[in-house]
Amino acid sequence: MAQVIYLGKLGDLAGGQAESLALPAEITSTGALREWLDTERGFGGALLHRTVRIAVNAELVPDTFAICDADEIAFLPPVGGG
Amino acid sequence: MAQVIYLGKLGDLAGGQAESLALPAEITSTGALREWLDTERGFGGALLHRTVRIAVNAELVPDTFAICDADEIAFLPPVGGG
Amino acid sequence: MILLTADPINASACLEAFELGAPQSGAIVCFSGKVRSSSAGEAVRKLHLQAYPPMTGPGIAQAVADACERWSLEAVSVVHRVGDVSPGETIVFVAAASIHRRAAFEAADYLMDFLKTRAVFWKKEVTDTGERWIEPRAEDYADVARWHKEEVS
Amino acid sequence: MILLTADPINASACLEAFELGAPQSGAIVCFSGKVRSSSAGEAVRKLHLQAYPPMTGPGIAQAVADACERWSLEAVSVVHRVGDVSPGETIVFVAAASIHRRAAFEAADYLMDFLKTRAVFWKKEVTDTGERWIEPRAEDYADVARWHKEEVS
Numbered sequence: 137m138a139q140v141i142y143l144g145k146l147g148d149l150a151g152g153q154a155e156s157l158a159l160p161a162e163i164t165s166t167g168a169l170r171e172w173l174d175t176e177r178g179f180g181g182a183l184l185h186r187t188v189r190i191a192v193n194a195e196l197v198p199d200t201f202a203i204c205d206a207d208e209i210a211f212l213p214p215v216g217g218g
Numbered sequence: 219m220a221q222v223i224y225l226g227k228l229g230d231l232a233g234g235q236a237e238s239l240a241l242p243a244e245i246t247s248t249g250a251l252r253e254w255l256d257t258e259r260g261f262g263g264a265l266l267h268r269t270v271r272i273a274v275n276a277e278l279v280p281d282t283f284a285i286c287d288a289d290e291i292a293f294l295p296p297v298g299g300g
Numbered sequence: 301m302i303l304l305t306a307d308p309i310n311a312s313a314c315l316e317a318f319e320l321g322a323p324q325s326g327a328i329v330c331f332s333g334k335v336r337s338s339s340a341g342e343a344v345r346k347l348h349l350q351a352y353p354p355m356t357g358p359g360i361a362q363a364v365a366d367a368c369e370r371w372s373l374e375a376v377s378v379v380h381r382v383g384d385v386s387p388g389e390t391i392v393f394v395a396a397a398s399i400h401r402r403a404a405f406e407a408a409d410y411l412m413d414f415l416k417t418r419a420v421f422w423k424k425e426v427t428d429t430g431e432r433w434i435e436p437r438a439e440d441y442a443d444v445a446r447w448h449k450e451e452v453s
Numbered sequence: 454m455i456l457l458t459a460d461p462i463n464a465s466a467c468l469e470a471f472e473l474g475a476p477q478s479g480a481i482v483c484f485s486g487k488v489r490s491s492s493a494g495e496a497v498r499k500l501h502l503q504a505y506p507p508m509t510g511p512g513i514a515q516a517v518a519d520a521c522e523r524w525s526l527e528a529v530s531v532v533h534r535v536g537d538v539s540p541g542e543t544i545v546f547v548a549a550a551s552i553h554r555r556a557a558f559e560a561a562d563y564l565m566d567f568l569k570t571r572a573v574f575w576k577k578e579v580t581d582t583g584e585r586w587i588e589p590r591a592e593d594y595a596d597v598a599r600w601h602k603e604e605v606s
Binding site: 312313315316325326328329331332333334335336337399400401402412416443 | 464465466468469472476477478479480481482483484485486487488489490541552553554555557558561562565569592596
Binding site: 223225226227229230273275276290292294295296297298299300 | 486502503504505507508511533544545565568569570571572573574575576577586587588589593
């Protein structure tokens with residue numbers, strides 16, 4: 137099972153900050169997962185915004201990055217602390 | 219009596235940080251006082267250095283400033299705290 | 301020292317501890333950022349700070365390492381709250397120590413610009429009328445860009 | 454608050470008091486400068502700080518007023534030692550509080566540049582081999598000149 141983490145406002149939109157899911161066979165890249173989850177979880181495009189970055193196992197990656205069921209995949213809207 | 223204050227290294231050179239003195243009749247400006255004291259007190263030119271500024275009654279003044287026996291006249295080498 | 305904490309931050313206690321750890325330094329600059337009691341005219345009830353621990357700590361550690369490479373520093377400290385923070389409470393404490401003051405000022409400034417725009421946190425402001433996630437201001441992005449001008453040109 | 458004191462300065466206590474006086478501020482920057490234990494390879498026994506009270510206090514007050522005119526500040530504090538100061542002791546504490554951090558950083562930086570080059574103090578360093586009056590470094594004069602570029606051009 138892949139762990140998917142929705143951070144910041146995305147957690148509110150998803151109704152939860154994390155979920156475990158078995159990746160469908162055709163979802164093999166971060167970009168494909170982004171598009172699939174945006175529809176499946178009803179994000180209404182929020183996950184597709186270019187400011188939402190994706191980290192796989194705590195490293196920022198491009199949308200072409202290959203993913204598997206062992207990964208922790210996080211969606212990060214714009215960050216900022218302080 | 220005018221109060222004369224020698225600050226910083228000038229106090230060490232003068233052998234004291236302050237003196238009261240009756241201004242000679244011909245010493246009517248800060249510039250004249252500077253030259254006269256440099257010789258009289260054996261500063262050897264230290265009082266003439268262009269980095270030494272003069273304050274009369276706590277205000278920086280040019281060498282042309284008129285002085286009298288009621289004044290407090292301070293010689294200030296380059297300042298710096300912190 | 302880098303610390304993420306859900307407990308209140310006491311900036312003066314942080315400074316006291318920091319000074320003990322930098323006995324040779326001539327210059328110490330510290331910054332503390334606090335939750336303001338109002339935002340856009342509304343009373344703020346609290347600020348919720350979310351971190352993503354696998355990335356937040358390592359990201360700050362990298363920024364501290366970058367600062368230590370860029371300036372000659374004798375000590376650096378970053379303490380950052382997570383969770384719910386009330387108005388008046390300290391969100392972040394940053395300190396930098398060096399021989400001369402310029403390095404300490406610039407490093408603290410740099411780290412704050414990093415924390416505001418690149419550190420892996422999300423902030424949700426809760427007011428009487430609702431809540432909203434807040435993102436860095438345009439000024440924050442402009443501030444952090446200052447440090448990269450040399451590299452680009 | 455502006456204070457010249459012959460007693461030891463506790464920077465963390467100063468920060469604690471300062472924070473109490475700036476409850477609305479989102480950003481506080483403080484600087485503390487300490488006597489280093491060596492200078493040009495020699496052990497420093499003490500630093501003697503001389504002020505000229507009729508000018509030193511008013512000069513700092515004017516610099517604080519200038520800073521308050523230049524930036525939007527909610528509080529400013531300058532605490533400066535006079536007399537003999539031992540290695541490791543704090544010579545100066547400066548703090549500035551504002552809504553956003555840039556004003557606080559710049560005001561603290563500005564005040565330190567002023568204190569280093571224009572505040573009416575003289576410093577004598579006493580080492581094992583003798584004593585010498587020390588003047589601002591070239592960097593200090595360059596630093597303070599940064600704030601006047603706009604005015605000149």
